[in-house]
Amino acid sequence: MSDFKTVIYSRPEGVDVALDYALPAGASARAPAPILLWFHGGGLLQGFRKVMPPHIQRAPQRGLCVVSADYRLAPQTRLPGIMADIKACIEYLRSAEFAAETGGAVDQKKIVVSGGSAGGWLALLLASGIGFKECGMEPPAHPAACAAIYPITDITDRFWTTPQRxxxxxxxxxxxxxxxxxxxxxxPKTSYSLPTDARSQMYHYMLQEGIEQQLLLGGGEEGASVGVSPASFRIAAGIGSGKFVLPPTYIIHGTLDDKVPPRQSEEVAHAAEAVGLPIELDLVEGADHLFDFDEGVQMDAMYKFIKSVL
Known part of the structure; x- marks a missing residue:
């Protein structure tokens, strides 16, 4: 397994927000490695950068500089603050500071954004630029590509608003x-939670109560609203409007996923295809959420896609 090094990439409101990175063997200023930026899932309510699927941990062996990044968690930090974090993250990866940190061994023009579940949503938001202006900031420059793994894509869907008891x-x-x-x-605000924390039940509780919108954006019993509509972050609608584009994008989703419905990915693929954007949807028959955390899952199709666009 690759050795990861930790860097604080942002410190908003005094909260350290970290990333871990690992360079592939042989990466140098003469042979810089492309960057794979991966965000963890957890509904933006829980999770930790160090809990990576095995295939992500092994990705330096495929010639990629792997970056696994934290971000501040809701509801203590609402979605606009999380958007600021992921923007700060990709801007750090493009900075002279990160180039110096890695000895120039990364190709900062070749960044693929990725993530699982809510992390896949963050990857799609970064890739498309959707939602940033509504949060009061300009979107960062598009990455080279996006590889989203069983992503959330639309929190106005009934799955997120209908209680399950x-x-x-x-x-x-x-x-x-x-x-x-x-x-x-x-x-107190935080940028991570451990799998052993009681906070690890937040995603289940959110689905039970149907309160993802309120936890991310406020309103109702979950505190004051930030005044941004949940519709502002809908990936398929944003792409379909023609106002946003995606770089080459790959989405993979299990057909038996009962934590994030596969239709969330299908809607994005259909919207992208309708406007002629390059997208590949890989539906894995019989697979559930987090299927790629199985040691034996190689995700070869995803890495083939990444290699093809770099």
Whole structure:
């Protein structure tokens, strides 16, 4: 497994936001490696950059500089703040500071954005520029490509707004009491949570209550609204409007995913195809959410796509 080094790429409101990176063997200023930027999932409510699928950990062996980045978590940081974090992240990867950090061994013009679940959504937002202006900032320059893994793509979908009691895949209800410290929008801000934390139940609780919009953007019982519509972050609608474009994009989703519906990916693929944007949708028959965390899953089709666009 590759050795990863940690760097603080941003410090908004005094919160350290870190990334880990690993260079492939042989990368140098004369032979710089393309960058694969990966964001973890967790509904933007939980998660940690160090919890990577095995294939991401092994990706330096495919000649890629792998970057796994944290971002501040909701509801303590709302979606506009998270958008600021991912913009800061890709801008750091393009900076002279990161070039110096890596000894010039990265090709900063060849960045592929990726991520799983909510992290796949962040990758698609970065790739397309959707949602940034509504959050009060200019979108960063487009990356070379996007590879989204079972991504969330539209939180106005009924899946995110219809309570599930019990949560379909758990068969039981999630207790609110242990989550109160994490549901409080005024609690201290953080950029990661460990899998052993009670916070690791936030995604299940969010689905149980149907409150993803409120946790990310405020409103209702979940604190003051930030005044940005959840429709501002719809990937398929944004692409279909003709106002946004995607670089070459690959999306992979399991047909049996009950944590993020496959239709979220299908809608984006159909919208991109309708306006002539380059997109590849890979539906994996019988696969569930997080299928790529299996040690034996190589994701060869995704890496073939990445190689083809670089």
């Amino acid at each position: 019990p949560v379909s895949y758990l068969g039981t209800e999630v207790d609110r009491e242990p989550l109160l410290p994490y549901l409080d929008p005024e609690a």
